[in-house]
Amino acid sequence: MPDFDFRALRRFPDVEAPNLQAWDATDELLVRWALDSGVPGDEVAVIGDEYGAITLALADAGVPGIRVHQDLITGRRALAHNAAALGLSGWTSHELGADLLAGARMVLLQLPKALAELEEIADAVARWAAPDATLVAGGRVKHMTLAQNEVLARRFGAVQAQRAERKSRLIVASEPLAVPTEPPFPVRQVHDGLTLCAFGGAFAGARLDIGTRALLDAMPGLSAHFAPQLRRNGADRVESAGSGQGSGQISGVVAGDAMQVVDLGCGTGALAAAFALSHPDAVVIATDRSAAAVRSARETMAANGIDGRVQVTLDDAGSELPDASADLVLLNPPFHLGASVHEGAGQRLIQAAARLLKPGGEVWTVFNSHLDHRRALSRDVGATEQVARTPKFTVTRSVRRG
Known part of the structure; x- marks a missing residue:
């Protein structure tokens, strides 16, 4: 050799x-x-x-x-x-x-x-x-x-x-050996009206992992928190449409002054899809570094009829998205690097969320409670508070310092 x-x-x-x-x-x-x-x-x-x-x-x-x-x-x-x-x-x-x-x-x-x-x-x-x-x-x-x-x-x-x-x-x-006429993937599962699709390499497959479930369960509080901004966005869109004035574009998604939401490390797209379904006036971008996850998330958006409203991109920690562009980041960071348990991947995404958020913007994060992510969020993003906790997971809200 x-x-x-x-x-x-x-x-x-x-x-x-x-x-x-x-x-x-x-x-x-x-x-x-x-x-x-x-x-x-x-x-x-x-x-x-x-x-x-x-x-x-x-x-x-x-x-x-x-x-x-x-x-x-x-x-x-x-x-x-x-x-x-x-x-x-x-x-x-x-x-x-x-x-x-x-x-x-x-x-x-x-x-x-x-x-x-x-x-x-x-x-x-x-x-x-x-x-x-x-x-x-x-x-x-x-x-x-x-x-x-x-x-x-x-x-x-x-x-x-x-x-x-x-x-x-x-x-x-x-x-x-001979193979079936149709490939075995993607697979699909429905969870409380939300259809998830997954190719083989997507984490958790078409299941709803318990961390994502914990953040989804916290979304009513998140939606209530952002309700005034979402209502303003909706009114702005109606007024803009009526006046015939153009809006900004993000890869074909109408932006203007709409609330900008990023699902960072989106996996099969559960968080992005759930938010987009509940808030049609928000601009939602879902991004992941895994090609299998991106293919899965695109299938998820299509299965839920929102593929025209959610942009799904293959990217490393949102590196191709502009600084200070997001009002809200949704984050369920991994705690593995390949076969190794390591906090580095999650901390990279926390740092990316800090870069992407506008001053005063927020990241809502779910993570295994034994991890030290709350300290990292406080250091890299800003003031962080717990909004929910399960036996294994913690959900926090962090506000980007100015």
Whole structure:
């Protein structure tokens, strides 16, 4: 195996810390398998390459034409940053689908955390890759389960686990089976009149996770708090429409003086959809760094008849939204970075909320009560008070200092 320096890789712009690195032994095993196989680069697809370790090692070894899918935009940006630093190129990026997989004879996969995501990927490979395609999936042994083998066996005739090396293991799935006419995702569930849609990689699937439920339960108080502003916005819109004067535009959504709401880290879009359904005069933007979440949220908006009123974007912590532009941010931050429990991702979103809010604007946040997010909200946003608490979650209201 060529002497590629994995230690030169960075996670940036994702969270960086001494106990977090941009590669692991699984990446190295997958690269070695691909090089030993001799499959040409234009017949190789890479899925789940978090920070570009697999793609860049293969490019460094002179394997051109690889197709790559990364769910997280932070991973896509990290791959670009690492490639620029190392002076490497020669692959193309794709969403999960036929463009990524058509004609692929080898698919390299860093095993995802969720079985639903693995199911969607396995179905996609069996559906769109070459008839003799092999899926080589790898992960850290401590995170691997027999259930992953069972998921793969539903789409492949042969599933064989390899010997563990350096606490990582590969699973080789071959002989793709026939697939149903329709893909298994997105899935849909209805919760008190709200339809949620989810692709495999979306957190919690089409279920309503208990943190989101806690913030939804607090929304009547939130709506009452913002009622005067929402009433003014509605009156302004009626007057503007009657006078024939144009309003500002945000990617096709009428803005003007309307209340600006951002669902930051929107997941399947439950918070954005619920707010938009209750407040048709508000401009709502839902954003997430996960492509699976964004696809899910767009399906959610369409299923609830509000896709024309809610803008859903793939972005890292609202980086493409203007400073001091939001009256309200809705925030249910994650507390995991991949398989690691880490507060860094949540704190990045808290800092993003502070940047996005107008002076006097508010962020309503739900988080696991054992986390130190209230102190971070007070420091980065402004005065913070508890508005609700469940056995596991706390809902707070923070006002952006001037």
